[in-house]
Amino acid sequence: MSKKDIIVQKFGGTSVATPERIKNVAKKVSACKRKGYDVVVVVSALGETTDELIKLADQIDTDPSEREMDMLLSTGEQISVALLAMALHKIGEEAISFTGAQVGIMTDTSHTKARILDISTERIKKELGKGKIVIVAGFQGISLHHEITTLGRGGSDMTAVALAKVLKAKMCEIYTDVKGIYTADPRIVGNARKLDTICYDEMLELASLGAQVMQARSMEVASKFNVPIHVRSSFSDDNGTIIGKEDKKMEEVLVRGVTVNKGEARVIVSGVPDKPGEASRLFEYLAKENINVDMIIQNKSTSGTTDITFTAPESSLARTQKVVDKASKEMGSAEVKYDKDIAKLSVVGIGMRSHAGVAAKMFKCLASKKINIEMISTSEIKISCVIKRKDADEAVKALHKAFGLDKVR
Ligand code: ADP
Numbered sequence: 549m550s551k552k553d554i555i556v557q558k559f560g561g562t563s564v565a566t567p568e569r570i571k572n573v574a575k576k577v578s579a580c581k582r583k584g585y586d587v588v589v590v591v592s593a594l595g596e597t598t599d600e601l602i603k604l605a606d607q608i609d610t611d612p613s614e615r616e617m618d619m620l621l622s623t624g625e626q627i628s629v630a631l632l633a634m635a636l637h638k639i640g641e642e643a644i645s646f647t648g649a650q651v652g653i654m655t656d657t658s659h660t661k662a663r664i665l666d667i668s669t670e671r672i673k674k675e676l677g678k679g680k681i682v683i684v685a686g687f688q689g690i691s692l693h694h695e696i697t698t699l700g701r702g703g704s705d706m707t708a709v710a711l712a713k714v715l716k717a718k719m720c721e722i723y724t725d726v727k728g729i730y731t732a733d734p735r736i737v738g739n740a741r742k743l744d745t746i747c748y749d750e751m752l753e754l755a756s757l758g759a760q761v762m763q764a765r766s767m768e769v770a771s772k773f774n775v776p777i778h779v780r781s782s783f784s785d786d787n788g789t790i791i792g793k794e795d796k797k798m799e800e801v802l803v804r805g806v807t808v809n810k811g812e813a814r815v816i817v818s819g820v821p822d823k824p825g826e827a828s829r830l831f832e833y834l835a836k837e838n839i840n841v842d843m844i845i846q847n848k849s850t851s852g853t854t855d856i857t858f859t860a861p862e863s864s865l866a867r868t869q870k871v872v873d874k875a876s877k878e879m880g881s882a883e884v885k886y887d888k889d890i891a892k893l894s895v896v897g898i899g900m901r902s903h904a905g906v907a908a909k910m911f912k913c914l915a916s917k918k919i920n921i922e923m924i925s926t927s928e929i930k931i932s933c934v935i936k937r938k939d940a941d942e943a944v945k946a947l948h949k950a951f952g953l954d955k956v957r
């Protein structure tokens with residue numbers, strides 16, 4: 549068995565979008581191996597492949613079987629691993645590619661958003677022991693029922709983090725198309741700054757609130773098991789951002805980042821009878837359908853009825869509508885409205901735990917831009933506001949400036 553330190557390297561879709569880029573990835577992987585590490589590589593599907601496969605399925609059936617979706621989407625990553633293995637062979641490296649099932653990434657049975665239950669490291673370690681670079685298809689596993697599953701959008705991050713955890717890797721390197729984690733999405737805010745470090749809790753919040761640079765669920769695992777992560781660019785050798793445990797100094801910064809999520813829709817159920825059991829009925833139906841409900845607001849009742857408002861992913865709006873309409877009929881509520889014209893804007897930072905006034909500053913900044921706040925929710929380290937989608941980018945830029953995130957500290 550090899551005694552070398554293990555590095556897990558994950559390359560996202562843009563990083564492997566063309567044959568030239570795959571060759572570039574092979575060079576990076578080879579350089580890491582030449583430094584004396586055992587290397588396990590996780591790759592995503594080429595470029596926009598996953599989106600294209602989803603569109604293809606949509607042309608056949610707008611509500612396809614989730615099992616068949618997983619059969620379809622998992623093919624994307626299978627292409628990448630084989631091509632990367634070939635690119636490594638071509639430059640003289642020994643490498644072998646595997647699907648998730650082949651290396652025993654066992655998941656539960658919830659198709660399209662499966663959770664990893666266990667990974668057997670035996671096969672990977674055996675190949676590393678032979679001196680090979682091991683390449684694993686991201687985003688996929690095999691269920692207890694021997695079915696192919698996928699781990700939710702952005703799920704290759706989860707494959708990488710989970711492998712780094714079980715293999716006790718020295719570092720989990722996430723290679724992507726930006727130089728690290730920024731104070732805001734650099735595609736929206738031109739003067740966003742790259743952070744040297746960020747703690748797990750902050751990254752988990754940013755990711756959950758719309759910063760797609762890391763999959764949110766992968767951050768839960770990283771945080772629980774203290775997996776060291778380095779997010780960096782596939783196109784340069786510069787250091788990126790280290791995601792790790794928080795330290796005292798991090799608390800001095802009030803807001804670490806601003807983020808926006810334009811992928812949610814709002815549901816307003818009005819005239820709900822104000823009696824025990826009604827909210828429970830509605831949200832139980834939604835939970836059974838596996839719909840990730842986010843902000844929930846119930847108003848004070850007037851004349852025996854109340855309104856319940858919540859947000860949910862726009863991508864599951866069709867399923868949401870089906871169950872909400874059913875629940876609403878049973879509850880005898882007056883009306884249900886669906887609104888896609890929303891965006892959720894958030895500021896995140898562990899410094900908020902010990903500093904007051906962040907909410908006031910956020911609301912004042914939005915008011916100065918005449919942007920109306922339609923919903924508000926807070927937690928210990930974040931404040932979120934729902935605003936109109938058309939105002940989203942302007943609002944992110946304004947908040948980024950108001951909290952001084954453009955200034956070098
Ligand atoms: P990959 O295909 O490598 O997994 P993703 O597209 O999933 O890449 O994530 C990288 C993208 O995340 C970047 O191109 C960037 O636009 C976006 N992003 C959003 N918020 C942030 C942020 N705070 N810092 C860095 N990137 C961000």
Ligand code: ASP
Pocket residue numbers: 560561592593598599624686687700701702703704705
């Ligand atoms: N290819 C998958 C997706 O686009 C997984 C990933 O890229 O992480 O969601």
Ligand code: MG
Pocket residue numbers: 560702705760761762763
């Ligand atoms: Mg990604």
